Amino acid sequence: MAEDGALGDQPRAADVVKALGRHLGGLQEPGRDARLRALRAIRAEVQERPLSALVLQEVFAKQLLRPLVRCLVGDPAERCRELAVQLTCHGLSHGARPAEALPCLLPALAQRLCSPQGQSHEPCEELRLALIQLLSLLLELCEADLPTYLPEIIRLLYAYIRRQKHFHMQSEFLIKPLMQTVSHQHFRVRVAVIQATGTVIQFGNGKSVDDVLSHLAQRLFDEIPQVRQAVTSVVGEWLLHLRDRYSYFHKLIPLLLSSFTDEMPENKQLAVSYWKRIGLQWEKENEEDLKDKLDFYSAPSHYPEGVVRPELGCRELVTRNLSKILPGLCHDVTDWVEGTRIKASQLLFILLLHAEDHITQHMELLLTTLYRVCLSEENNVVRNCVKAAELIGTFVSPKVSLKLLVSALEKTPMPSNLMILAAVIRGCPRQVLKPHLSYLANTLSQPEICQRSEEIFYMEQLLCCVQAITEVCQEDCKEISLQLMKVLVTIMAIPRTEHLHEKVEESMCSLAQVQHLSGFLDLYKQHIDQLMEWVSVSHDCWNCYSPEVLQLDVIATHSGPIIGEALQDFIPILKTCLQPTKDPLMRLKLFTILSQLLQKANETINSQGYLFDFRGYVSCLFSFVFCSVSQYKRRNHLKICLYFMISHICPVLLVQLRICFFLELLKRLDDAAHDVRLAAAQALTDWFKCIRNDDEKTVIKSNIEFLYRELLIHLDDPDQNIQRAVLEVLKEGSVLYPELLVKEIEAVEHKHRTPAYCNQLLQHIQSTGE
Incomplete structure (x- = not known):
């Protein structure tokens, strides 16, 4: 049957031979164009028409091989030699018996690629590459027949290796001119230079990687996507194929991973694709070392939402090189160039995502860098660093992270410390954070922390910590509700934080909600006794600078009707702090607080109807007011104190108290201070109105x-x-x-x-x- 098939092909082969006969003569023509037309006509007959393997073998072996070899060896025109190589490759790869070409082809390749002096007779670099590829094709297709021709093959390969070695030794001289051109104004030139650099180092001296890294890194900021894509491709190929790539992993990995955040989806996808291949290749190369991890290593139970976990090989590559990458990266995050800072902060997140719990080994360097960066006002850089800090919460045990964070916070409280702490809390799993809640809440509520600074930025970040705890821990916050309330009251008490009051109130509502309370007033009701005890511990020593005075102001005026349930604590504080020997400005502040409450007495201080039960204390307060009147020289202050006392206290006091009151006011009409006399007159007007x-x-x-x-x-x-x-x-x-x-x-x-x-x-x- 095979013979019948072969016989059936003979007429077809004869037809092709006949057709080719008309063109082969053209290969002997002296003119280049004539030889070129002949080669193209031959290509049309054997390459562009469907021929069976047997027909092609018959035609190639009997009629085409030797003319093509003569053209390949001796034609002066590069294009003719190029077409001859292409036709020869086609005949070998599609013919039935390629080994028959070995006796003719190997001597021709040896003649063209190497002379006795080791020099190539082929001047064109592209054609030398094509001839090497032709040799590679022969070795692949004729493996069984190679032993007979082993001497010729060794001579060819040795000559090739010598040239490669020569290029390897000379390639470094190409680096300087390439790097001088890598920033050329035309982007196509930049692309070509980057690609050429990749080839030179790939097949030359790998040590030149150090000479080009900074230039390639700079091209990642190039405004032209094709340039950035060229860098990604070159670095990806090096990580896959560079002979000494293991030595350069820590230098090349940051360049490739930086493209993960490229603004062009195509460039990003290219980098992701390369990285996946690199990780899988590394897994295969180190399969024995990774055996246990490949079999048993499972993903963390808590992982960032919407993020795909990298392959094990990728994670291992980052983990094993992180100690070499991080110091330089942390330096770049604080670089003076904005673009460098942004790119470095993006890369930091990617690296920490790969490192997972191995972040623990690098916590001190990381936290120091994050504290410094987050003091700036650059939203992009800070946002990226906060995302990185959330990964610390995800992967690092709170036993380690909170110890370091709190230690730094207690040593030098700064807004950035609190910002990073809040981020770590947000990233931490609820069940993992739960055992550390009391420690965390007690720390935040310490006066050394929550009262350390009146800076607005500091207070904003302190509020973020409370919000993060409430958001993550939900119902678990019940055990630390009092401490969180102390922090929130402190934030609201700081001067110039009026713009935060709404957010503080929202946080109180959230804290109430997770405890299934109806609102923040229920929080005050739940903690009013402890809050009053907390704020009054040192009230006998208060002055106008005491933060407790402002905290009392918040508790008394923000708790609405709840303060009416704490008069047994509130009124004695006033009695002690309004003594004539106390700081006048502090007393004035307390008078103002009392006046605010008395404007809506039945909704605040008298909400439970208990105020009359403290009439003895209230009588004392009146005497303190009048002892203070002569000390205050500003009319408005006095009017506040006296006007509201008369307008709102009088309806609930005894008649005798009214008499005492107007007698004291009459005395103030003889005061030496003009403003005091006018204020006393205004107060007497209000007295009559009552x-x-x-x-x-x-x-x-x-x-x-x-x-x-x-x-x-x-x-x-x-x-x-x-x-x-x-x-x-x-x-x-x-x-x-x-x-x-x-x-x-x-x-x-x-x-x-x-x-x-x-x-x-x-x-x-x-x-x-x-």
Whole structure:
């Protein structure tokens, strides 16, 4: 059957031989174009038409091989020699019996590739490469027949190796001119230079890698995607095929992984593809060392969402080279060039993702770098570093990470310390963090931490820590709720943090929610006793700079009706701190707090109706107010203290307290300070406004008569401003007993230096009585 098939092919082979006969003569023509046309015609007959292997073998062996070899060896035109090599390769790879070409081809290759002096007769570099590829094809197709021709093959390979060795020794001289051109203004030139550099080092001296790394790294910032792609391809090929690649892993891996964040998806995918191949190749090369890990190593139970875990080989490559990569990378993260900082911070995240729990070995260097970087205001770099810190939380035991973080925080509290701590908490699994909650919350609530700085940035990061704990630990936060409340109250108490109050309140609501409470007021209700105890520990020693005064302000005014349940703690604090011997500015602050509460007494301090039970304490507070009045020289401060005391305390006090109050105010009308006298007049106006009950008015009628008499004396004050202020007081008070006031006016009118104000008062009484 085989013979029948062969016979059936003979006419076809004869036809092809006949057709080729018309063109083979053209190979002897002196003109280049004629020989080139002949070769193209031959290619059309045997390469561009479908021929069986037997036909092609018949034609190639009997008619084409020797003319093609003569052309390959002796044709002066490069293009003709190139076509001859291509046709020879086609005949060998598609013919039925390629070994028959060995006696003819091997001497021709030896003649063309090496002379007795070891020099090539083929001047064209591309054709030398094509001839080597032709030799490689012969070795592959004719393996069984090679022993007979072993001497010729060895001579060819030896000559090739000598040339390779010569190139290996000379290649480093090409590096300098290449690097001088790698930043050429035309991007195609840059691409070509990068590709040439890859080839020169791949087949030359691998030590030149050190000479080109910085130049290639710079090209990763090139604005042209094709240039960055060329760098990725070259580095990927080196990591796969460079002879000394193990020695350069720590230098090449950062370059390839940097392309993971390239803005062009094609470049990113190219880098990912190369990296996967590199990791798998390394696994195969080190399979024995990795046997246990390949069989038993499982993924961490908690892994960043949306992130694909790299292959084991990739992770191992990073882990084993991380100690050599990190120092330089940490330096680059703080480089003076912004682009370098951004690229380095992106790479840091990628490396830590590969390193997993091996990050533990490098914690001190990492944390020191992250603290420094996160003090800056560069959003991109800080964002990348915070993401990297979250990986620390994911992969490093809190027993290690929290110890280092808290130690640094206690030593030198900075906003960046808190920022990194918050990131680590966010990355940490809930069950892993749970045993360390008390330690963490107690640390944050220490005065040395939460009260260390009034810097806004510091307070913002402290709030982030509380938010991170609440977000991660959920219901587990119940055991540390009090400590977190102390921190939140402290943040709200810091001056100039008004813009944070809404966020603090949201955090309180979140903390209440995870405990199944209805809102932040329930948190205050749950902790009010402990909070008051916490804030009042040293209240006997407070001054205007004591942070506890501001914390008390928050607890008292932000807790709404809950403060009404803590009067047994709140009122004694006021009694102690409002003593005349205490710091005046602190006392003024406490007066202001009390005034704010009394504006809505039934919704705050008297929400439970307990204020009257503390009337003895409140009487003391009044005496402290009046002892303080002469010390304060600013009218507005005094008005705040006195106005609200009269307007809001009076309705719940005894009548005797009112009498005591107006007597003290009368004394202040003789004060040496002009502002104090005006404020006292305003307070007496408010005092009169509080008396509208007929029974109460009747009880203190004699006191009102005395007050009319004393005020009329001040109506004749030398200072017209005081006269006008007292006139307003008497107008307000005239509604109580107008006839009695008219009688008192008539008794003293003739004694006044000017009766003008007396007349105005009489006209007012007359007009209101009509």
